[in-house]
Amino acid sequence: MDKKVNRLICPVCKAAIIKEGNNYFPFCSPRCKDTDLYHWLTGKYKISSPLKVEDEEDEEEDLS
Ligand SMILES: [Zn+2]
Numbered sequence: 001m002d003k004k005v006n007r008l009i010c011p012v013c014k015a016a017i018i019k020e021g022n023n024y025f026p027f028c029s030p031r032c033k034d035t036d037l038y039h040w041l042t043g044k045y046k047i048s049s050p051l052k053v054e055d056e057e058d059e060e061e062d063l064s
Contacts, residue, residue: 012036 008017012032019025027033 010028012035015028017028024033
């Protein structure tokens with residue numbers, strides 16, 4: 001049986017994360033968890049009119 005080293009990274013900021021004792025798994029921080037949730041929600045629910053969201057998110061990733 002292979003012993004795999006689970007190298008986990010945060011899907012939002014790509015930082016290395018540890019599963020054990022991490023309340024925000026699979027994210028590295030509550031901020032990343034919120035960020036991912038935001039992306040998930042905005043991708044899930046199609047809103048017919050532009051939704052202006054103003055928050056402290058300042059590191060927009062270019063998802064082209
Ligand atoms: Zn992160």
